[in-house]
Amino acid sequence: TLPFVSVIIAARNESHNLPLLLEALKKLNYPSDKFEILFGDDQSEDDTGQLIKAFCAIQSNAFYNLIEPSETQVAKANVLMQLVQRSKGEFLYFLDADMNPNPKILHSFIELFSSEVAGVTGVTLPEGKGIFAHWQKIDWGGTLKLIAATERLGYTSTAMGNNMVVRKLDYIAVGGYQSLPKSTVEDFILYKAIREVGRKFSIQFSKSLLAKTA
Numbered sequence: 001t002l003p004f005v006s007v008i009i010a011a012r013n014e015s016h017n018l019p020l021l022l023e024a025l026k027k028l029n030y031p032s033d034k035f036e037i038l039f040g041d042d043q044s045e046d047d048t049g050q051l052i053k054a055f056c057a058i059q060s061n062a063f064y065n066l067i068e069p070s071e072t073q074v075a076k077a078n079v080l081m082q083l084v085q086r087s088k089g090e091f092l093y094f095l096d097a098d099m100n101p102n103p104k105i106l107h108s109f110i111e112l113f114s115s116e117v118a119g120v121t122g123v124t125l126p127e128g129k130g131i132f133a134h135w136q137k138i139d140w141g142g143t144l145k146l147i148a149a150t151e152r153l154g155y156t157s158t159a160m161g162n163n164m165v166v167r168k169l170d171y172i173a174v175g176g177y178q179s180l181p182k183s184t185v186e187d188f189i190l191y192k193a194i195r196e197v198g199r200k201f202s203i204q205f206s207k208s209l210l211a212k213t214a
Helices: 018-026 048-058 075-085 105-111 131-152 168-173 186-196
Strands: 005-011 035-041 062-066 091-095 099-101 117-121 123-126 163-167 200-203 210-213
Touching (some): 005 018, 005 075, 018 048, 018 099, 035 048, 035 075, 048 062, 075 186, 091 105, 091 168, 117 186, 163 186, 186 200
Parallel strands (some): 005 035, 035 062, 117 200, 123 210
Antiparallel strands (some): 091 163, 099 210, 117 163
């Protein structure tokens, strides 16, 4: 039986990126009754809220959340913290608002989890064309391969929170973002907390876990 997944998306002034993301979310081939999409609108000043609300009106498993500031966390970590508190999933898929995940990505992530694995980071590559985008892809690809190799050798590295799945029980076990230090590098502090309690993180470099970014 497939587990229930919560797709967690923080957004602030992302109206220029959202159309691509929303189209990609429609194409996810995971059963619709087995995942939810939670959007967190971080006080956007453009059309982000309107675009998300329109999407949620036609997507029964998608939900809009207006995020208020808190004293517990800052920036994106505050958004993610509040969304996870409202989530129902056994697994949390953290996805940035400028991403274009491939349709099979949820299946591919879930297949990599074993009892020892707390989190899996996928591949993120820029989608643009031209020489600059080409060199960006080479740079990002090399960095991701280095991070993956470092993790396989047993050393602490980092995780990429723009395309990452974490088992919710492991998130809860480290206290969630509400118990972690205030930080704008929310993916690293969550990864570090999970690794410090002896749980494993899988850093993957695989086309099946590819999400392109604008």
